[in-house]
Amino acid sequence: MATLDEIALTYVARFATSRAKLATYLRRKLKERGWQDETDPPIERIVERLSGLGYVDDAAFAASKARSLRSRGYGNRRVGSALHAAGIGKEERATALDCTMEETISAALHFARRRRFGPYATDNADRDTRQKWLAAMLRAGHGLDLSRQIILLPPGIEPDPQQLMR
Secondary structure, X not given: OHHHHHHHHHHHHHOXXXXXXXXXXXXXXXXXXXXXXXXXXXXXXXXXXXXXXXXOOHHHHHHHHHHHHHHOOOOHHHHHHHHHHOOOOHHHHHHHHOOOHHHHHHHHHHXXXXXXXXXXXXXXXXXXXXXXXXXXXXXXXXXXXXXXXXXXXXXXXXXXXXXXXX
């Protein structure tokens, strides 16, 4: 058990993680290295202990991950999928996904700017190109209405977030 504890402590010292990700990591390490003891490995007990000590905090992990993904231009659907994949529960996920309309628009505009869509394009796009842009915006987790508004903006004009809120 001391070795498994050390592995867990080393992991949480190096990476921000969720309870589910830590448990998955420990199971993978046990599969790689084997378990010599006759009793079941104490994975859940280790996860509980580290969580109780504050080394693993699902709510803080979810908030940090959501901020990070939004700052890269991803929308709530994509952020929610990433949090679900990390094993974050519904309550923590809902709290992390709670953001203002300004934050939603800012993330969508950042994504469009990074990919040179809509107002950030070099020239007017044809219908097929706009469809590709729309598909990319939707895959990034942005809503259909907001995505359409952004990609239909003419190139070279700085978008007004207030106009997009309507």
